[in-house]
């Protein structure tokens with residue numbers, strides 16, 4: 008192990024002495040320091056902090072990704088300048104040499120990541136202190152409650168639409184609604200009814216009330232802490248100047264909790280948040296939320312003023328489960344896992360190719376890992392319900408590309424899936440489970456495979472071989 | 476050999492063919508080499524550029540894999556990692572990390588040998604002293620001149636107190652002091668029982684320090700054998716005296732003719748060797764403490780290197796050295812003008828021709844010559860190479876350089892080992 012560390016130290020010394028570290032810090036400063044001032048110009052504090060966080064974290068990830076690939080240059084240089092001949096004449100097992108390089112690269116990654124995180128963290132607090140307030144108190148609470156926090160989300164429990172459909176079905180059966188239907192298919196009718204019941208349930212007509220039930224709202228139930236109801240609605244056929252008003256009652260008097268009433272006016276198609284004290288949650292950690300559409304009848308049938316909750320956007324309850332700092336830390340771990348993988352890619356490519364080619368390969372893989380999930384999804388879509396026989400050249404190509412991608416995906420992690428920046432920026436919890444999954448799948452298994460391969464190739468190679 | 480010990484290096488039928496990208500054979504760098512180096516030997520690997528010396532060494536170290544043939548290093552395969560802790564290696568160019576300082580470089584390699592901290596510190600200090608770079612210890616090696624880097628390279632090769640030292644053209648790029656120090660060092664280490672393989676195309680280096688040579692040409696071994704046996708001329712003698720008057724000289728000739736029926740072949744004033752002269756000038760400058768940013772002083776072999784590793788190897792080496800060493804300042808020298816000795820292990824005529832060619836020997840002139848100045852430009856003391864008279868222009872420059880030399884001062888004293 009002492010040899011691994013010696014090699015790692017040498018790489019770090021090189022990075023520092025060759026001014027890589029200094030230049031990195033300067034570049035990062037260039038990327039990050041102007042930003043707080045740039046985002047101050049527009050919008051409320053929360054938006055400014057969110058756009059700053061989102062931009063700076065992505066930029067740091069990109070810059071560190073590039074940097075870690077260039078750090079593999081240490082190995083390439085050593086092979087070109089032949090220091091490797093001296094090192095390999097020492098009692099240094101080759102795998103330890105490669106491992107040492109990798110360790111060195113990733114110690115630097117940790118240091119750089121920590122440095123960037125400190126800068127970003129500092130900048131957020133700077134923004135918070137200096138941002139020209141629109142409404143000071145409101146701005147700050149919003150930031151604290153919706154961004155600088157790690158919140159867990161709970162979706163409402165869907166009513167049992169099938170049971171409801173069954174009841175309706177039985178009722179219709181009794182009144183003889185199906186008596187004169189030809190080729191009556193009960194299963195199909197049940198399905199149709201279930202769909203209809205759900206659609207009806209999601210639509211809230213004028214002055215109608217809808218009840219949402221949440222379970223496992225495992226929040227801190229003291230009245231000082233808060234929780235948020237986040238929702239988005241759709242409305243069909245409304246007059247352009249129509250105002251949509253609604254009332255929320257949050258809490259369940261039957262369980263003895265206070266009930267908080269919130270009157271809202273909202274814009275269709277955008278997310279809105281209602282914040283209430285957390286003691287609205289019942290002792291068994293359930294939460295009852297009632298919603299009433301307060302828009303009057305428009306009188307005309309095409310402007311019914313109904314509010315619709317679409318299934319994928321729904322209504323969710325968000326409550327704090329951790330701090331922003333913890334969240335940031337977990338996000339950094341996820342980012343580090345990617346860098347660990349990338350450094351293994353870079354080392355593997357360097358043992359195989361000359362440095363420029365290795366860079367090209369590593370960057371391509373970087374981009375590929377980022378777009379992999381997306382590409383596979385679109386390929387899935389393109390080749391969906393394929394009957395096995397290729398009816399056209401295009402379908403064949405899609406199949407071919409798909410199989411190539413699925414093969415590559417075995418070793419290529421889905422960077423898109425492990426991208427937690429969006430989650431952090433929205434003040435959502437970067438869950439420990441997710442991070443551990445990333446650590447095991449990206450940082451451990453996939454990195455290990457590539458590193459092992461690099462060691463194997465390097466072990467078999469004649470280090471004095473010259474490739475021109 | 477008193478008893479058969481495990482050879483340090485043993486190769487059998489070693490071949491290396493470099494192939495191109497398409498796996499087509501390109502260069503046969505080493506062909507069928509059988510090499511054996513026994514503990515305590517100082518072996519010279521001699522050959523012109525591109526004769527496969529470096530390739531052989533790289534195969535010994537497992538940096539290249541042989542195309543055919545076997546190698547054993549201390550009875551192990553060259554890829555065995557543990558064996559490398561007994562080896563010191565100075566490559567043909569000092570491939571060092573440019574951004575590390577001299578001291579850090581030695582420390583780094585010491586760590587690779589897993590040496591404990593105090594040992595590392597101690598050795599680093601001593602080795603820096605030895606190569607005369609103590610005062611440049613913190614400068615990055617990238618700033619060093621080639622020779623200074625070479626010195627660090629050498630120090631690096633000794634950090635683990637190796638049993639077997641491989642030096643690939645150790646004197647290339649070194650100033651005469653440096654190359655002299657290296658030669659002294661090799662001699663010293665050889666005497667202390669270390670096994671050394673020294674590759675070079677500079678004949679004087681090899682001749683001065685090795686007790687056995689292997690001569691490679693075009694990847695083939697052409698000759699190998701004991702240096703003193705290869706080079707000594709048993710049928711001539713050399714007499715060094717104070718300046719004689721013409722009468723005395725005539726008397727000596729007459730006496731010789733009467734007693735031995737022999738003629739004096741050659742009469743001249745012995746010249747200072749350029750090496751000895753140069754060393755003296757530098758020593759004077761150092762005594763007057765003229766500042767330099769280059770290498771300074773050094774040459775003291777650190778104590779830790781002197782430990783004999785094998786007691787019986789020691790004896791063998793002592794005896795080998797005794798046989799090889801020429802007492803240079805002595806009054807009578809056996810005079811060696813051309814290699815008349817047959818190579819011990821290969822008596823082939825072809826081999827002789829190659830050696831002659833390598834050594835640049837012309838047939839000795841039959842007539843006695845008087846006062847032919849011999850000016851080996853390289854620090855090559857032995858008359859073996861002398862008959863190659865330097866070109867006239869060069870000679871003038873050198874004459875000028877040597878202008879202040881008092882004639883007849885005799886050979887510069889060959890630096891004897893420190894007690």
Ligand SMILES: Nc1ncnc2c1ncn2[C@@H]1O[C@H](COP(=O)(O)OP(=O)(O)O)[C@@H](O)[C@H]1O
Pocket residue numbers: 471472473493494502503504522523524525526527528529530531
């Ligand atoms: N890595 C290599 N690839 C191809 N040819 C090589 C390589 N290394 C050495 N050679 C060739 O092998 C021959 C011997 O080289 P080398 O052992 O370096 O000679 P030297 O005796 O000067 O050290 C030369 O012709 C050289 O061109």
Ligand SMILES: [Mg+2]
Pocket residue numbers: 528529530567643644
């Ligand atoms: Mg060479």
